[in-house]
Amino acid sequence: MHQAHPKLEFISPAFNGSILKITQRSLPILLKFRLKRWLPAGISRIDAVNVETLAELYHQFQTGKIRLLLAFRHCQVDDPLCGLYLLSRVPQVARRKGIALQSPIHSHFIYERGMPLWAGAWLGWLLSRLGGIPIHRGKPFDWTAIKTVRKLLIDGDLPMALAPEGATNGYSEIVSPLEPGAAQLGFWCVEDLLKANRPEQVYIVPIGIQYGYVKPQWSRLDWLLRQLEADCGLLSRNSQPEKERELKKIYAQRLFRLGEYLITEMEQFYRRFYHQNLPSDPRSAGSKNLTTRLHQLLDVALRVGEEYFGLQSKGTIIERCRRLEEAGWTYIYREDISDLKTLSPLHRGLADWVAQEANLRMLHMRLVESFVAVTESYLQENLSFERLAETALLIFDVLARIKTRKMPRRPRLGWRWARITVGEAISVSDRWHVYQSSRQAAKQAVADLTQDLHVALEKMISKS
Incomplete structure (x- = not known):
C-alpha cells in the first residue's frame, strides 16, 4: 500500500x-x-x-x-x-x-x-x-x-x-x-x-x-511474555512457582505491567509527536484505571487519523475505525483516476505520496483495532489460562503493528x-x-x- x-x-x-x-x-x-x-x-x-x-x-x-x-x-x-x-x-x-x-x-x-x-x-x-x-x-x-x-x-x-x-x-x-x-x-x-x-x-x-x-502450556505463555517484555525493554520476572494459583497471579501482574507500560508510552508518543491533550503524568489521574486511560488513548489515536482525512469524531470506536479505513482506501485505491498509467510522472508521484501518507495514517486505526477489546476486568473476573493467553496475544498484536506495521502472525501457545x-x-x-x-x-x-x-x-x- x-x-x-x-x-x-x-x-x-x-x-x-x-x-x-x-x-x-x-x-x-x-x-x-x-x-x-x-x-x-x-x-x-x-x-x-x-x-x-x-x-x-x-x-x-x-x-x-x-x-x-x-x-x-x-x-x-x-x-x-x-x-x-x-x-x-x-x-x-x-x-x-x-x-x-x-x-x-x-x-x-x-x-x-x-x-x-x-x-x-x-x-x-x-x-x-x-x-x-x-x-x-x-x-x-x-x-x-x-x-x-x-x-x-x-x-x-x-x-x-x-x-x-x-x-x-x-x-x-x-x-x-x-x-x-x-x-x-x-x-x-x-x-x-x-x-x-x-x-x-x-x-x-x-x-x-x-x-x-x-492443556495449559505455561512455559509457552512465559516465553511469549518474555518476548513482549523484551520488546518493551522491561526486565522479565521469575514465573516458576509450583502452584498454579500463584502462577496465574504472577502472569496477570506481568500482563498488567505490560499494559500500563504500553499505555504510558503511547500517551507520551501522541502527546509529544501529535500534540494531543493527554495527562503528562498518568499518576496524577488519581482513580483512573487502565481501562479508562486506554479508552482515552484510543480516542486520541482515532482523532489523529480523523483530522488528517477530515472526518468527524462521532459514533462508536468501531464505527470510527470503519470510516477511517474507508477514507484511507479512497486515497490508495483511486476511483477518481480512470487509468493510473496515463498520469504524468509528477501526478503519479503525488498519487503515490498520498497513498503512502494514507497508509501511515491508517496505522493509528489498526492500533485501535488491536487494542480496543483489552480490558482490566476480563482478567480480574477469572484468571484462567485462556484469558491470560488471549490478553497476551492482543498485546503481541499491538507491538507487532508498531514494530513491523504489518498484519502480525501470532505465535502458537498449544x-x-x-x-x-x-x-x-x-x-x-x-x-x-x-x-x-x-x-x-x-x-x-x-x-x-x-x-x-x-x-x-x-x-x-x-x-x-
Whole structure:
C-alpha cells in the first residue's frame, strides 16, 4: 500500500461445488496447520452442539418454507474454518435423524473486502468460488454488495452467513457490540419477499463459537511474555512457582505491567509527536484505571487519523475505525483516476505520496483495532489460562503493528479445542408489523433484534 492503485473492483460470487468439496476435505489439515506457519498447534478438537436444529432449518429452507441467515460469532481468525466444519457435519446428523436434505449443505457468506488485500488475490478467488460476497465495512451503503446479498437472500439456493460483530476481538468470552447489518438484512428480506408475494418466513440463527486450550502450556505463555517484555525493554520476572494459583497471579501482574507500560508510552508518543491533550503524568489521574486511560488513548489515536482525512469524531470506536479505513482506501485505491498509467510522472508521484501518507495514517486505526477489546476486568473476573493467553496475544498484536506495521502472525501457545453451538432461531417475520409501522419504529425494531441476537450469542458462552 505504498503506491496508488486502481479502484477496488467488486468480486462477484461464483460458487463452485468442486472447490467446496476440496476445501471441506482439506479441513482437518487446515484446522491443525496454518499457511506460512506449518506448526502442529492449531485446533485438535471441535465439538458441534445442537446440529440437529440446523439440519431441520436447512430442510425447511430447501422445501421453500423459510429463508435463513446464519449469524456467527467472530472472535478469532479460525472462525470461518470452524463454520465450514459445522456445515460439513449437518448431512451426517440429518441422516441420523431421518431428515431429508439435498447437497450441497453450505451457505453464501459476507466477508470484508480488505481480506484479499492483506492475504493476496488468491484469497479473493477462493472466497468467490465458495460463495462469498465482499463488502466495504466503512461505506454507509455499499450498494453493489447490498444488492447482491438481497438478491441471494430471497432467490439463492443457499442460506446467507455473516458475522454481526464485524471483526474479531480476540476474546472467546466477550461478545463485541453487534453491528445492525444482520438485523437490517433480515427485515429487507421480509420486505422483498412480501413485494414478490411469497410466503416464506425469515429467520436468523445465532451460532456461538468458543475456544480453549487442551492443556495449559505455561512455559509457552512465559516465553511469549518474555518476548513482549523484551520488546518493551522491561526486565522479565521469575514465573516458576509450583502452584498454579500463584502462577496465574504472577502472569496477570506481568500482563498488567505490560499494559500500563504500553499505555504510558503511547500517551507520551501522541502527546509529544501529535500534540494531543493527554495527562503528562498518568499518576496524577488519581482513580483512573487502565481501562479508562486506554479508552482515552484510543480516542486520541482515532482523532489523529480523523483530522488528517477530515472526518468527524462521532459514533462508536468501531464505527470510527470503519470510516477511517474507508477514507484511507479512497486515497490508495483511486476511483477518481480512470487509468493510473496515463498520469504524468509528477501526478503519479503525488498519487503515490498520498497513498503512502494514507497508509501511515491508517496505522493509528489498526492500533485501535488491536487494542480496543483489552480490558482490566476480563482478567480480574477469572484468571484462567485462556484469558491470560488471549490478553497476551492482543498485546503481541499491538507491538507487532508498531514494530513491523504489518498484519502480525501470532505465535502458537498449544493445541486448542473449539465449541460451536447452534442457538434457537429468531423469527424476523414476526417482528415485521412493528418494523413497517414507521421510520422510527423500524429503527427501534432493528436495534431490538440486534440486542436479542447479542443476548443469544452471550448465552452460548461457557465461562472458564
